[in-house]
Amino acid sequence: MISQLGHNHVVSVGDLEGKIYLSPGLDHSKVEIEVPVDRLIVDDPKLRRQEGQAFSTQPSKADIEGTRANMLGSELLRAKRYPVIKLKGTSGRVSNKRKATVNMSVELLGRTIKLAVPATLRRTGDELEVSGALKISHAQLGLTPFSALLGALQVADKMDLKYRIRARRARN
Numbered sequence: 562m563i564s565q566l567g568h569n570h571v572v573s574v575g576d577l578e579g580k581i582y583l584s585p586g587l588d589h590s591k592v593e594i595e596v597p598v599d600r601l602i603v604d605d606p607k608l609r610r611q612e613g614q615a616f617s618t619q620p621s622k623a624d625i626e627g628t629r630a631n632m633l634g635s636e637l638l639r640a641k642r643y644p645v646i647k648l649k650g651t652s653g654r655v656s657n658k659r660k661a662t663v664n665m666s667v668e669l670l671g672r673t674i675k676l677a678v679p680a681t682l683r684r685t686g687d688e689l690e691v692s693g694a695l696k697i698s699h700a701q702l703g704l705t706p707f708s709a710l711l712g713a714l715q716v717a718d719k720m721d722l723k724y725r726i727r728a729r730r731a732r733n
Contacts (some may be wrong), residue, residue, distance in 0.1 A: 638704075
């Protein structure tokens with residue numbers, strides 16, 4: 562009998578700080594977000610349930626702590642040296658005021674990666690919700706996936722990235 566060595570993970574961040582600068586037609590709007598890596602959450606049970614069958618088992622507390630330590634450690638995100646991931650973007654084309662492509666610069670590990678990120682926009686009064694999904698690889702981000710046991714346990718290179726950001730107009 563062969564037992565499964567690894568499992569899927571959900572990595573999330575709750576509270577983000579940043580700014581969105583809206584242009585009247587949403588074209589050329591700008592976003593600036595900082596993600597403190599020490600706020601990254603591994604395997605929130607509620608979020609795992611939302612991801613379906615491939616995430617149906619809940620990893621142990623020790624597995625979660627180990628995954629988080631590996632993710633923040635010297636082989637991957639190097640949290641002590643690079644405590645923040647910075648995201649800056651400008652919306653490109655906006656079609657029918659709901660769909661956009663955000664030209665995003667991701668500052669990670671002292672380098673900048675350019676990405677075209679699909680976005681769905683929903684504006685209600687003083688609130689804006691921006692959401693989307695894309696597949697991205699560790700390689701695109703300049704990262705090497707975690708590997709152990711001479712490669713018997715290896716993190717997949719491809720990741721599914723989903724996001725939903727809600728912003729409110731700042732009161733003057």
